[in-house]
Amino acid sequence: MRLSDTLQFASGSLRGSPTRTLLMMLAMAIGVAAVVVLTALGEGARRYVVDQFASLGTNLVIVLPGRTETSGVGPGLMSGQTPREITLDDAQALLRSRAIKRFAPLTVGSASLSRGALNREVVVLGSTSELLAVRHMQMAVGRFLPEGDIHDTASVCVLGNQMKRELFGNEQAVGQWVRLGDRRFRIIGVMASQGESMGMRTDELVIIPVAASHQLFNNSGLFRILIEARNRDSIEQVTRDAEAIMVERHSGERDVTVITQDAVLQTFDRILGALTMAVGGIAAISLAVAGVLIMNVMLIAVAQRVKEIGLLKALGAPGKQIRHLFFAEAALLSAIGSVAGLALGFAGSFIIGQIYPSLPVSPPWWAVIAATATALGTGILFSVWPARRAAKLDPVAALAGK
Protein backbone atom coordinates (compact mmCIF):
# COMPACT_ATOMS: atom_id res chain seq x y z
CA MET A 1 0.00 0.00 0.00
CA ARG A 2 1.33 3.39 -0.97
CA LEU A 3 2.00 6.04 1.66
CA SER A 4 -0.27 8.56 -0.05
CA ASP A 5 -3.07 5.96 -0.16
CA THR A 6 -2.51 5.13 3.51
CA LEU A 7 -2.83 8.80 4.44
CA GLN A 8 -5.85 9.25 2.22
CA PHE A 9 -7.60 6.23 3.64
CA ALA A 10 -6.81 7.37 7.18
CA SER A 11 -8.09 10.89 6.55
CA GLY A 12 -11.20 9.35 4.99
CA SER A 13 -11.95 7.39 8.13
CA LEU A 14 -11.28 10.50 10.24
CA ARG A 15 -13.78 12.44 8.15
CA GLY A 16 -16.16 9.51 8.55
CA SER A 17 -16.71 10.48 12.20
CA PRO A 18 -16.27 14.26 12.25
CA THR A 19 -17.44 14.97 15.81
CA ARG A 20 -15.05 12.47 17.33
CA THR A 21 -12.20 13.71 15.16
CA LEU A 22 -12.91 17.33 16.00
CA LEU A 23 -12.98 16.69 19.73
CA MET A 24 -9.69 14.81 19.66
CA MET A 25 -8.07 17.56 17.62
CA LEU A 26 -9.41 20.13 20.06
CA ALA A 27 -7.82 18.28 22.97
CA MET A 28 -4.52 18.15 21.10
CA ALA A 29 -4.76 21.79 20.04
CA ILE A 30 -5.49 23.01 23.57
CA GLY A 31 -2.48 21.10 24.86
CA VAL A 32 -0.15 22.56 22.26
CA ALA A 33 -1.61 26.05 22.63
CA ALA A 34 -1.18 25.88 26.42
CA VAL A 35 2.50 25.02 26.05
CA VAL A 36 3.03 27.78 23.50
CA VAL A 37 1.21 30.52 25.45
CA LEU A 38 2.66 29.65 28.85
CA THR A 39 6.24 29.40 27.64
CA ALA A 40 5.73 32.62 25.66
CA LEU A 41 4.69 34.32 28.89
CA GLY A 42 7.64 32.91 30.80
CA GLU A 43 10.05 33.82 28.03
CA GLY A 44 8.47 37.28 27.84
CA ALA A 45 9.07 37.83 31.55
CA ARG A 46 12.66 36.66 31.20
CA ARG A 47 13.34 38.93 28.23
CA TYR A 48 11.65 41.85 29.99
CA VAL A 49 14.08 41.55 32.90
CA VAL A 50 17.07 41.06 30.60
CA ASP A 51 16.08 44.12 28.56
CA GLN A 52 15.66 46.20 31.67
CA PHE A 53 19.17 45.29 32.76
CA ALA A 54 20.57 45.93 29.32
CA SER A 55 18.99 49.41 29.29
CA LEU A 56 20.98 50.16 32.42
CA GLY A 57 24.12 49.85 30.37
CA THR A 58 26.25 46.99 29.15
CA ASN A 59 29.11 45.28 30.93
CA LEU A 60 28.41 47.30 34.03
CA VAL A 61 30.30 46.96 37.30
CA ILE A 62 28.98 48.98 40.21
CA VAL A 63 31.00 50.12 43.22
CA LEU A 64 29.10 51.21 46.29
CA PRO A 65 30.35 52.28 49.68
CA GLY A 66 30.13 49.91 52.64
CA ARG A 67 30.63 46.20 52.78
CA THR A 68 27.50 44.20 52.25
CA GLU A 69 27.70 40.96 54.15
CA THR A 70 25.59 38.11 52.93
CA SER A 71 24.39 37.32 56.44
CA GLY A 72 24.23 38.89 59.82
CA VAL A 73 25.08 42.45 60.66
CA GLY A 74 28.27 43.94 59.22
CA PRO A 75 31.14 44.74 61.61
CA GLY A 76 30.84 48.43 60.79
CA LEU A 77 27.32 48.57 62.11
CA MET A 78 28.24 46.58 65.20
CA SER A 79 30.88 49.10 66.23
CA GLY A 80 28.73 52.03 65.34
CA GLN A 81 30.92 53.25 62.47
CA THR A 82 29.60 54.47 59.19
CA PRO A 83 31.56 53.14 56.21
CA ARG A 84 34.21 55.36 54.78
CA GLU A 85 32.88 57.21 51.79
CA ILE A 86 34.14 56.94 48.26
CA THR A 87 35.66 60.19 47.00
CA LEU A 88 36.06 61.58 43.53
CA ASP A 89 39.79 60.86 43.73
CA ASP A 90 39.00 57.24 44.58
CA ALA A 91 36.88 57.08 41.47
CA GLN A 92 39.52 58.65 39.32
CA ALA A 93 42.12 56.17 40.59
CA LEU A 94 40.06 53.44 38.94
CA LEU A 95 41.33 54.50 35.55
CA ARG A 96 44.61 52.79 36.43
CA SER A 97 42.95 49.53 35.48
CA ARG A 98 43.29 48.81 31.79
CA ALA A 99 40.13 46.73 31.76
CA ILE A 100 37.98 49.73 32.53
CA LYS A 101 36.65 51.54 29.49
CA ARG A 102 34.94 54.43 31.24
CA PHE A 103 33.26 55.21 34.52
CA ALA A 104 30.70 57.64 35.84
CA PRO A 105 30.59 58.73 39.48
CA LEU A 106 27.12 59.24 40.85
CA THR A 107 25.63 61.29 43.66
CA VAL A 108 21.96 61.52 44.45
CA GLY A 109 20.19 64.23 46.35
CA SER A 110 16.98 66.08 46.34
CA ALA A 111 16.52 69.81 46.05
CA SER A 112 13.82 72.23 45.03
CA LEU A 113 13.94 73.35 41.45
CA SER A 114 12.39 76.68 40.58
CA ARG A 115 11.91 78.93 37.61
CA GLY A 116 10.16 82.12 38.47
CA ALA A 117 7.05 81.16 40.39
CA LEU A 118 7.18 77.51 39.34
CA ASN A 119 8.74 75.33 41.98
CA ARG A 120 9.02 71.64 42.67
CA GLU A 121 11.10 69.07 44.50
CA VAL A 122 13.35 67.03 42.21
CA VAL A 123 15.91 64.27 42.40
CA VAL A 124 19.30 65.67 41.48
CA LEU A 125 21.95 63.42 40.00
CA GLY A 126 25.55 64.51 40.11
CA SER A 127 27.79 62.90 37.53
CA THR A 128 30.18 63.49 34.64
CA SER A 129 29.91 63.56 30.87
CA GLU A 130 30.58 59.79 30.79
CA LEU A 131 27.19 58.98 32.34
CA LEU A 132 25.50 59.46 29.00
CA ALA A 133 27.50 56.63 27.41
CA VAL A 134 27.58 54.36 30.46
CA ARG A 135 23.80 54.45 30.98
CA HIS A 136 22.88 54.47 27.28
CA MET A 137 20.89 57.68 27.59
CA GLN A 138 19.78 59.91 24.73
CA MET A 139 19.71 63.69 24.43
CA ALA A 140 16.70 65.51 23.01
CA VAL A 141 18.29 68.95 22.55
CA GLY A 142 21.50 70.68 23.58
CA ARG A 143 24.42 68.78 25.06
CA PHE A 144 25.16 66.72 28.11
CA LEU A 145 27.51 67.71 30.95
CA PRO A 146 30.80 69.19 29.72
CA GLU A 147 33.88 67.00 29.54
CA GLY A 148 37.04 67.93 31.36
CA ASP A 149 38.10 68.14 34.98
CA ILE A 150 36.05 66.00 37.29
CA HIS A 151 36.42 68.67 40.00
CA ASP A 152 34.92 71.36 37.80
CA THR A 153 31.94 72.93 39.57
CA ALA A 154 30.36 74.62 36.53
CA SER A 155 26.81 75.75 37.22
CA VAL A 156 25.19 73.95 34.33
CA CYS A 157 22.42 71.37 34.33
CA VAL A 158 20.63 68.93 32.09
CA LEU A 159 16.88 68.50 32.53
CA GLY A 160 14.88 65.34 32.27
CA ASN A 161 12.23 65.46 29.56
CA GLN A 162 9.28 65.77 31.88
CA MET A 163 11.01 68.39 34.02
CA LYS A 164 11.51 70.52 30.95
CA ARG A 165 7.87 70.23 29.96
CA GLU A 166 6.66 71.13 33.43
CA LEU A 167 8.84 74.18 33.74
CA PHE A 168 8.99 75.43 30.18
CA GLY A 169 6.13 73.83 28.29
CA ASN A 170 6.87 74.36 24.63
CA GLU A 171 9.33 77.16 25.25
CA GLN A 172 13.01 76.89 24.51
CA ALA A 173 14.76 75.70 27.68
CA VAL A 174 18.41 75.50 26.63
CA GLY A 175 20.26 78.68 27.64
CA GLN A 176 17.73 79.60 30.32
CA TRP A 177 18.53 79.77 34.02
CA VAL A 178 16.86 77.83 36.82
CA ARG A 179 17.39 77.85 40.56
CA LEU A 180 18.35 74.60 42.26
CA GLY A 181 18.51 74.93 46.02
CA ASP A 182 20.50 78.08 46.62
CA ARG A 183 22.38 78.11 43.34
CA ARG A 184 21.55 79.16 39.82
CA PHE A 185 22.22 76.76 36.96
CA ARG A 186 22.19 77.32 33.26
CA ILE A 187 20.36 74.69 31.23
CA ILE A 188 22.63 73.24 28.57
CA GLY A 189 20.54 70.27 27.43
CA VAL A 190 17.33 68.28 27.73
CA MET A 191 17.23 64.50 27.88
CA ALA A 192 15.12 62.52 25.46
CA SER A 193 12.21 60.71 27.05
CA GLN A 194 13.60 57.37 28.29
CA GLY A 195 10.64 55.91 30.10
CA GLU A 196 11.16 53.98 33.25
CA SER A 197 14.37 52.09 33.76
CA MET A 198 14.65 49.76 36.72
CA GLY A 199 12.43 51.90 38.88
CA MET A 200 14.26 55.20 38.24
CA ARG A 201 12.35 57.77 36.27
CA THR A 202 15.06 59.50 34.29
CA ASP A 203 12.45 61.86 32.85
CA GLU A 204 12.04 63.57 36.20
CA LEU A 205 15.72 64.07 36.95
CA VAL A 206 18.02 67.03 36.91
CA ILE A 207 21.65 66.20 36.20
CA ILE A 208 24.49 68.51 37.27
CA PRO A 209 28.28 68.07 37.42
CA VAL A 210 29.31 65.84 40.32
CA ALA A 211 31.55 68.47 41.92
CA ALA A 212 28.72 71.02 41.76
CA SER A 213 26.44 68.54 43.51
CA HIS A 214 28.99 68.16 46.30
CA GLN A 215 28.85 71.90 46.81
CA LEU A 216 25.09 72.01 46.56
CA PHE A 217 24.55 69.28 49.13
CA ASN A 218 27.67 70.07 51.08
CA ASN A 219 29.15 66.58 51.10
CA SER A 220 32.05 64.76 49.44
CA GLY A 221 31.05 61.14 49.05
CA LEU A 222 29.73 59.23 46.06
CA PHE A 223 26.53 57.22 46.00
CA ARG A 224 27.82 54.80 43.35
CA ILE A 225 30.48 54.47 40.74
CA LEU A 226 29.22 52.96 37.49
CA ILE A 227 32.06 51.31 35.59
CA GLU A 228 31.84 50.04 32.07
CA ALA A 229 34.23 47.19 31.31
CA ARG A 230 35.97 47.04 27.93
CA ASN A 231 34.07 43.91 27.03
CA ARG A 232 32.16 41.04 28.54
CA ASP A 233 35.29 38.99 29.25
CA SER A 234 37.00 41.78 31.19
CA ILE A 235 34.13 42.17 33.67
CA GLU A 236 35.83 39.82 36.11
CA GLN A 237 39.12 41.70 35.74
CA VAL A 238 37.35 44.99 36.38
CA THR A 239 35.76 43.59 39.53
CA ARG A 240 39.12 42.44 40.87
CA ASP A 241 40.91 45.68 39.90
CA ALA A 242 38.22 47.94 41.34
CA GLU A 243 38.28 46.06 44.59
CA ALA A 244 42.09 46.11 44.76
CA ILE A 245 42.32 49.84 44.00
CA MET A 246 39.66 50.69 46.59
CA VAL A 247 41.29 48.53 49.25
CA GLU A 248 44.65 50.16 48.53
CA ARG A 249 43.23 53.68 48.74
CA HIS A 250 41.29 52.92 51.89
CA SER A 251 44.43 51.83 53.72
CA GLY A 252 43.87 48.14 53.32
CA GLU A 253 40.28 48.08 54.49
CA ARG A 254 37.68 46.32 52.40
CA ASP A 255 34.87 48.78 52.86
CA VAL A 256 33.33 48.88 49.41
CA THR A 257 31.07 46.45 47.64
CA VAL A 258 31.60 45.65 43.98
CA ILE A 259 28.70 44.05 42.17
CA THR A 260 28.43 43.14 38.53
CA GLN A 261 25.28 43.62 36.57
CA ASP A 262 26.08 40.34 34.92
CA ALA A 263 25.84 38.31 38.11
CA VAL A 264 22.44 39.79 38.96
CA LEU A 265 21.28 39.34 35.39
CA GLN A 266 22.39 35.72 35.26
CA THR A 267 20.55 34.92 38.46
CA PHE A 268 17.34 36.41 37.11
CA ASP A 269 17.90 34.69 33.81
CA ARG A 270 18.33 31.32 35.50
CA ILE A 271 15.33 31.71 37.78
CA LEU A 272 13.00 32.85 35.00
CA GLY A 273 14.36 30.26 32.59
CA ALA A 274 13.66 27.50 35.11
CA LEU A 275 10.20 28.94 35.71
CA THR A 276 9.45 28.91 31.98
CA MET A 277 10.53 25.28 31.73
CA ALA A 278 8.40 24.33 34.73
CA VAL A 279 5.31 26.07 33.39
CA GLY A 280 5.89 24.54 29.96
CA GLY A 281 6.24 21.14 31.61
CA ILE A 282 2.95 21.53 33.42
CA ALA A 283 1.29 22.49 30.15
CA ALA A 284 2.85 19.42 28.52
CA ILE A 285 0.88 17.26 30.96
CA SER A 286 -2.25 18.37 29.13
CA LEU A 287 -0.65 16.94 25.99
CA ALA A 288 -0.23 13.60 27.73
CA VAL A 289 -3.89 13.78 28.74
CA ALA A 290 -4.77 14.44 25.09
CA GLY A 291 -2.71 11.36 24.22
CA VAL A 292 -4.70 9.19 26.63
CA LEU A 293 -7.89 10.59 25.14
CA ILE A 294 -6.69 9.63 21.67
CA MET A 295 -5.94 6.11 22.88
CA ASN A 296 -9.36 5.85 24.46
CA VAL A 297 -11.20 7.03 21.38
CA MET A 298 -9.02 4.89 19.11
CA LEU A 299 -9.95 1.80 21.11
CA ILE A 300 -13.62 2.66 20.66
CA ALA A 301 -12.97 3.23 16.96
CA VAL A 302 -11.38 -0.22 16.66
CA ALA A 303 -14.43 -1.76 18.32
CA GLN A 304 -16.80 0.19 16.06
CA ARG A 305 -14.90 -0.67 12.91
CA VAL A 306 -14.40 -4.34 13.60
CA LYS A 307 -16.29 -5.34 10.44
CA GLU A 308 -14.27 -2.97 8.29
CA ILE A 309 -11.03 -4.34 9.72
CA GLY A 310 -12.24 -7.89 9.00
CA LEU A 311 -13.10 -6.87 5.45
CA LEU A 312 -9.68 -5.27 4.89
CA LYS A 313 -8.08 -8.50 6.07
CA ALA A 314 -10.26 -10.56 3.73
CA LEU A 315 -9.33 -8.23 0.86
CA GLY A 316 -5.69 -8.96 1.55
CA ALA A 317 -4.42 -6.43 4.09
CA PRO A 318 -1.82 -7.96 6.42
CA GLY A 319 -1.82 -7.00 10.11
CA LYS A 320 1.07 -4.62 9.51
CA GLN A 321 -0.99 -2.57 7.06
CA ILE A 322 -3.93 -2.32 9.44
CA ARG A 323 -1.51 -1.08 12.10
CA HIS A 324 -0.11 1.51 9.72
CA LEU A 325 -3.61 2.75 8.93
CA PHE A 326 -4.30 3.42 12.60
CA PHE A 327 -0.89 5.02 13.09
CA ALA A 328 -1.58 7.26 10.12
CA GLU A 329 -4.90 8.27 11.67
CA ALA A 330 -3.22 9.15 14.96
CA ALA A 331 -0.41 10.99 13.20
CA LEU A 332 -2.81 13.02 11.06
CA LEU A 333 -4.93 13.81 14.07
CA SER A 334 -1.96 15.00 16.13
CA ALA A 335 -0.40 16.86 13.23
CA ILE A 336 -3.54 18.82 12.39
CA GLY A 337 -4.27 19.23 16.11
CA SER A 338 -0.83 20.66 16.77
CA VAL A 339 -0.94 22.98 13.78
CA ALA A 340 -4.28 24.31 15.07
CA GLY A 341 -2.73 24.49 18.54
CA LEU A 342 0.25 26.44 17.26
CA ALA A 343 -2.04 28.89 15.48
CA LEU A 344 -4.13 29.23 18.64
CA GLY A 345 -0.99 29.62 20.79
CA PHE A 346 0.58 32.26 18.57
CA ALA A 347 -2.73 34.14 18.36
CA GLY A 348 -3.00 33.97 22.17
CA SER A 349 0.57 35.24 22.60
CA PHE A 350 -0.14 38.05 20.16
CA ILE A 351 -3.24 39.11 22.11
CA ILE A 352 -1.35 39.03 25.41
CA GLY A 353 1.38 41.09 23.73
CA GLN A 354 -1.28 43.64 22.74
CA ILE A 355 -2.67 43.77 26.28
CA TYR A 356 0.77 44.11 27.93
CA PRO A 357 2.84 45.96 25.32
CA SER A 358 5.88 46.25 27.62
CA LEU A 359 6.14 42.45 27.87
CA PRO A 360 8.04 41.04 24.87
CA VAL A 361 5.77 37.97 24.54
CA SER A 362 6.96 35.53 21.94
CA PRO A 363 7.01 31.75 22.21
CA PRO A 364 10.56 30.41 22.33
CA TRP A 365 11.43 28.18 19.35
CA TRP A 366 12.42 25.28 21.60
CA ALA A 367 8.96 25.26 23.17
CA VAL A 368 7.27 25.30 19.76
CA ILE A 369 9.34 22.36 18.58
CA ALA A 370 8.96 20.48 21.86
CA ALA A 371 5.18 20.99 21.93
CA THR A 372 4.74 19.77 18.34
CA ALA A 373 7.05 16.81 18.87
CA THR A 374 5.31 15.86 22.12
CA ALA A 375 1.91 16.09 20.44
CA LEU A 376 2.98 13.87 17.52
CA GLY A 377 4.85 11.53 19.85
CA THR A 378 2.01 11.02 22.32
CA GLY A 379 -0.52 10.70 19.49
CA ILE A 380 1.43 7.90 17.83
CA LEU A 381 2.60 6.31 21.08
CA PHE A 382 -0.91 6.11 22.47
CA SER A 383 -2.20 4.61 19.22
CA VAL A 384 0.23 1.68 19.41
CA TRP A 385 -2.02 -0.39 21.60
CA PRO A 386 -5.29 0.23 19.69
CA ALA A 387 -3.48 -0.34 16.38
CA ARG A 388 -2.02 -3.64 17.58
CA ARG A 389 -5.40 -4.69 18.82
CA ALA A 390 -6.92 -3.98 15.41
CA ALA A 391 -4.11 -5.81 13.62
CA LYS A 392 -4.53 -8.90 15.78
CA LEU A 393 -8.28 -9.29 15.20
CA ASP A 394 -9.31 -12.67 13.88
CA PRO A 395 -10.74 -11.96 10.40
CA VAL A 396 -13.56 -14.52 10.65
CA ALA A 397 -14.80 -13.17 13.96
CA ALA A 398 -14.26 -9.58 12.82
CA LEU A 399 -16.32 -10.08 9.65
CA ALA A 400 -19.11 -11.47 11.76
CA GLY A 401 -18.85 -8.30 13.85
CA LYS A 402 -17.74 -10.13 16.98
Next chain:
Amino acid sequence: MIELQNVCRTFTVGDQQVTALRDIDLSFGAGEYISIMGPSGSGKSTMLNMLGLLDRPSSGTYLLDGGNVTDLNDEQLARVRREKIGFVFQSFHLVPRLTAAQNVELPMILAGVPPEERKERVQVLMQSYGLADRADHKPDQLSGGQRQRVAIARATVMNPSVLLADEPTGNLDQATGWEVLKLLEGLLAQGITLVLVTHDAEIGARAHRRIHMLDGRILSDEQQAK
Protein backbone atom coordinates in the same frame (compact mmCIF):
# COMPACT_ATOMS: atom_id res chain seq x y z
CA MET B 1 -5.52 -26.32 -8.20
CA ILE B 2 -7.00 -26.40 -4.70
CA GLU B 3 -6.31 -29.43 -2.60
CA LEU B 4 -7.29 -30.10 0.99
CA GLN B 5 -5.60 -33.12 2.57
CA ASN B 6 -6.88 -34.51 5.88
CA VAL B 7 -7.95 -31.09 7.03
CA CYS B 8 -9.41 -30.83 10.53
CA ARG B 9 -10.55 -27.72 12.38
CA THR B 10 -11.45 -27.76 16.05
CA PHE B 11 -12.53 -24.83 18.19
CA THR B 12 -12.34 -24.57 21.94
CA VAL B 13 -15.59 -23.22 23.29
CA GLY B 14 -15.34 -22.86 27.05
CA ASP B 15 -13.70 -26.12 28.12
CA GLN B 16 -15.28 -28.08 25.26
CA GLN B 17 -13.68 -29.04 21.99
CA VAL B 18 -15.97 -28.46 19.05
CA THR B 19 -15.00 -30.00 15.75
CA ALA B 20 -16.11 -27.96 12.74
CA LEU B 21 -14.28 -29.92 10.04
CA ARG B 22 -13.23 -33.58 10.24
CA ASP B 23 -10.74 -35.18 7.87
CA ILE B 24 -11.67 -33.25 4.77
CA ASP B 25 -10.08 -34.46 1.56
CA LEU B 26 -11.11 -32.39 -1.40
CA SER B 27 -9.67 -31.01 -4.61
CA PHE B 28 -10.97 -28.52 -7.17
CA GLY B 29 -9.69 -27.80 -10.62
CA ALA B 30 -9.56 -24.44 -12.33
CA GLY B 31 -12.87 -23.18 -13.71
CA GLU B 32 -15.05 -25.47 -11.63
CA TYR B 33 -18.49 -24.40 -10.35
CA ILE B 34 -18.98 -25.87 -6.89
CA SER B 35 -21.79 -25.47 -4.42
CA ILE B 36 -21.41 -26.36 -0.76
CA MET B 37 -24.71 -27.10 0.94
CA GLY B 38 -25.78 -28.25 4.34
CA PRO B 39 -27.73 -27.18 7.41
CA SER B 40 -26.30 -24.51 9.67
CA GLY B 41 -23.57 -25.88 11.88
CA SER B 42 -22.54 -28.40 9.25
CA GLY B 43 -19.16 -26.69 8.80
CA LYS B 44 -19.78 -25.11 5.39
CA SER B 45 -18.86 -21.61 6.54
CA THR B 46 -15.71 -22.87 8.26
CA MET B 47 -14.89 -24.66 5.02
CA LEU B 48 -15.28 -21.42 3.07
CA ASN B 49 -13.11 -19.47 5.56
CA MET B 50 -10.53 -22.24 5.31
CA LEU B 51 -10.53 -22.06 1.51
CA GLY B 52 -10.26 -18.25 1.73
CA LEU B 53 -7.26 -18.47 4.08
CA LEU B 54 -9.14 -16.54 6.74
CA ASP B 55 -8.89 -19.58 8.98
CA ARG B 56 -6.08 -22.09 9.45
CA PRO B 57 -6.57 -25.83 9.71
CA SER B 58 -5.86 -27.41 13.10
CA SER B 59 -4.26 -30.27 11.22
CA GLY B 60 -3.87 -31.32 7.62
CA THR B 61 -2.51 -29.59 4.54
CA TYR B 62 -3.90 -26.99 2.14
CA LEU B 63 -2.28 -26.76 -1.29
CA LEU B 64 -3.16 -23.77 -3.49
CA ASP B 65 -1.85 -23.79 -7.06
CA GLY B 66 0.58 -26.49 -6.01
CA GLY B 67 2.03 -24.48 -3.11
CA ASN B 68 1.54 -25.36 0.54
CA VAL B 69 -0.23 -22.43 2.18
CA THR B 70 -0.68 -24.06 5.58
CA ASP B 71 2.49 -22.65 7.10
CA LEU B 72 2.52 -19.17 5.59
CA ASN B 73 2.80 -16.19 7.93
CA ASP B 74 0.26 -13.37 8.19
CA GLU B 75 1.84 -11.24 5.52
CA GLN B 76 2.21 -14.09 3.01
CA LEU B 77 -1.38 -15.21 3.62
CA ALA B 78 -2.60 -11.65 3.03
CA ARG B 79 -0.70 -11.58 -0.23
CA VAL B 80 -2.27 -14.85 -1.44
CA ARG B 81 -5.73 -13.59 -0.47
CA ARG B 82 -5.10 -10.35 -2.29
CA GLU B 83 -3.92 -11.97 -5.50
CA LYS B 84 -5.81 -15.26 -5.79
CA ILE B 85 -9.01 -15.09 -3.79
CA GLY B 86 -12.12 -13.00 -4.05
CA PHE B 87 -14.88 -12.88 -1.42
CA VAL B 88 -18.57 -12.16 -1.84
CA PHE B 89 -20.54 -11.96 1.40
CA GLN B 90 -24.21 -12.33 2.24
CA SER B 91 -24.30 -8.87 3.84
CA PHE B 92 -22.15 -7.27 1.09
CA HIS B 93 -19.61 -5.74 3.56
CA LEU B 94 -19.18 -2.50 1.67
CA VAL B 95 -17.37 0.33 3.49
CA PRO B 96 -20.20 2.82 4.10
CA ARG B 97 -18.13 6.02 3.90
CA LEU B 98 -16.61 5.10 0.51
CA THR B 99 -18.41 5.46 -2.82
CA ALA B 100 -19.18 2.45 -5.01
CA ALA B 101 -16.11 3.15 -7.15
CA GLN B 102 -13.89 3.56 -4.10
CA ASN B 103 -15.14 0.28 -2.67
CA VAL B 104 -14.22 -1.48 -5.91
CA GLU B 105 -10.84 0.25 -5.86
CA LEU B 106 -10.03 -0.84 -2.29
CA PRO B 107 -8.25 -4.18 -3.02
CA MET B 108 -6.02 -2.42 -5.56
CA ILE B 109 -5.17 0.29 -3.01
CA LEU B 110 -4.17 -2.41 -0.53
CA ALA B 111 -2.07 -4.07 -3.25
CA GLY B 112 -0.32 -0.79 -4.11
CA VAL B 113 -1.52 -0.57 -7.71
CA PRO B 114 -0.73 2.89 -9.20
CA PRO B 115 -3.70 5.34 -9.14
CA GLU B 116 -4.05 5.75 -12.94
CA GLU B 117 -4.29 2.00 -13.47
CA ARG B 118 -6.80 1.76 -10.61
CA LYS B 119 -9.10 4.35 -12.10
CA GLU B 120 -9.03 2.64 -15.45
CA ARG B 121 -9.79 -0.84 -14.13
CA VAL B 122 -12.56 0.43 -11.87
CA GLN B 123 -14.18 2.22 -14.78
CA VAL B 124 -14.07 -0.80 -17.05
CA LEU B 125 -15.51 -3.04 -14.36
CA MET B 126 -18.27 -0.64 -13.30
CA GLN B 127 -19.25 -0.34 -16.94
CA SER B 128 -19.46 -4.05 -17.56
CA TYR B 129 -21.50 -4.61 -14.36
CA GLY B 130 -23.92 -1.88 -15.34
CA LEU B 131 -22.89 0.37 -12.44
CA ALA B 132 -21.33 3.22 -14.41
CA ASP B 133 -23.97 5.75 -13.34
CA ARG B 134 -23.74 4.59 -9.70
CA ALA B 135 -19.98 5.04 -9.34
CA ASP B 136 -20.17 8.07 -7.04
CA HIS B 137 -23.01 6.79 -4.88
CA LYS B 138 -22.47 5.70 -1.31
CA PRO B 139 -23.62 2.15 -0.46
CA ASP B 140 -26.69 3.43 1.42
CA GLN B 141 -27.88 5.08 -1.81
CA LEU B 142 -27.79 1.77 -3.69
CA SER B 143 -30.32 -1.06 -3.89
CA GLY B 144 -29.46 -4.50 -2.55
CA GLY B 145 -28.77 -5.87 -6.01
CA GLN B 146 -26.54 -2.93 -6.87
CA ARG B 147 -24.66 -3.34 -3.61
CA GLN B 148 -24.00 -6.99 -4.32
CA ARG B 149 -22.85 -6.14 -7.84
CA VAL B 150 -20.41 -3.60 -6.38
CA ALA B 151 -19.21 -6.31 -4.00
CA ILE B 152 -18.70 -8.73 -6.89
CA ALA B 153 -16.82 -6.06 -8.84
CA ARG B 154 -14.62 -5.57 -5.79
CA ALA B 155 -14.04 -9.33 -5.46
CA THR B 156 -12.98 -9.67 -9.09
CA VAL B 157 -11.01 -6.48 -9.61
CA MET B 158 -7.71 -8.22 -8.78
CA ASN B 159 -8.51 -11.06 -11.24
CA PRO B 160 -8.52 -13.82 -8.59
CA SER B 161 -8.46 -17.50 -9.54
CA VAL B 162 -11.05 -18.44 -6.90
CA LEU B 163 -14.25 -16.63 -6.00
CA LEU B 164 -15.78 -17.61 -2.68
CA ALA B 165 -19.42 -16.60 -2.27
CA ASP B 166 -21.12 -17.02 1.09
CA GLU B 167 -24.92 -17.00 0.55
CA PRO B 168 -24.58 -14.22 -2.02
CA THR B 169 -28.33 -14.11 -2.62
CA GLY B 170 -29.36 -14.51 1.02
CA ASN B 171 -30.23 -10.85 1.56
CA LEU B 172 -31.85 -10.29 -1.85
CA ASP B 173 -35.33 -10.86 -3.21
CA GLN B 174 -35.69 -13.73 -5.64
CA ALA B 175 -35.50 -11.78 -8.91
CA THR B 176 -32.45 -9.81 -7.84
CA GLY B 177 -30.94 -12.97 -6.44
CA TRP B 178 -31.17 -14.68 -9.81
CA GLU B 179 -29.60 -11.67 -11.51
CA VAL B 180 -26.65 -11.74 -9.12
CA LEU B 181 -26.30 -15.46 -9.57
CA LYS B 182 -26.22 -15.07 -13.38
CA LEU B 183 -23.49 -12.46 -12.96
CA LEU B 184 -21.42 -14.83 -10.84
CA GLU B 185 -21.93 -17.71 -13.25
CA GLY B 186 -20.85 -15.44 -16.10
CA LEU B 187 -17.40 -15.25 -14.48
CA LEU B 188 -16.91 -18.97 -15.06
CA ALA B 189 -16.31 -18.19 -18.71
CA GLN B 190 -13.20 -16.26 -17.65
CA GLY B 191 -11.80 -19.40 -16.05
CA ILE B 192 -12.57 -18.46 -12.46
CA THR B 193 -13.31 -21.17 -9.89
CA LEU B 194 -16.64 -20.37 -8.23
CA VAL B 195 -17.40 -21.78 -4.79
CA LEU B 196 -20.92 -21.06 -3.61
CA VAL B 197 -22.06 -21.71 -0.07
CA THR B 198 -25.84 -21.86 0.25
CA HIS B 199 -28.61 -23.68 1.96
CA ASP B 200 -31.00 -22.99 -0.91
CA ALA B 201 -31.24 -26.33 -2.72
CA GLU B 202 -32.54 -24.73 -5.90
CA ILE B 203 -29.51 -22.45 -6.17
CA GLY B 204 -27.11 -25.18 -5.14
CA ALA B 205 -28.50 -27.45 -7.81
CA ARG B 206 -27.24 -25.10 -10.54
CA ALA B 207 -23.60 -25.86 -9.71
CA HIS B 208 -21.74 -28.44 -11.75
CA ARG B 209 -20.42 -30.04 -8.61
CA ARG B 210 -22.50 -30.25 -5.47
CA ILE B 211 -21.01 -30.98 -2.07
CA HIS B 212 -23.30 -31.75 0.86
CA MET B 213 -21.92 -31.39 4.36
CA LEU B 214 -23.12 -32.57 7.75
CA ASP B 215 -21.39 -32.37 11.13
CA GLY B 216 -18.11 -31.28 9.59
CA ARG B 217 -17.94 -34.15 7.13
CA ILE B 218 -18.56 -34.33 3.41
CA LEU B 219 -21.75 -36.29 3.03
CA SER B 220 -21.82 -36.44 -0.72
CA ASP B 221 -19.86 -34.98 -3.62
CA GLU B 222 -21.75 -35.33 -6.89
CA GLN B 223 -20.53 -34.25 -10.25
CA GLN B 224 -23.15 -33.31 -12.77
CA ALA B 225 -22.53 -34.75 -16.15
CA LYS B 226 -22.60 -31.88 -18.60
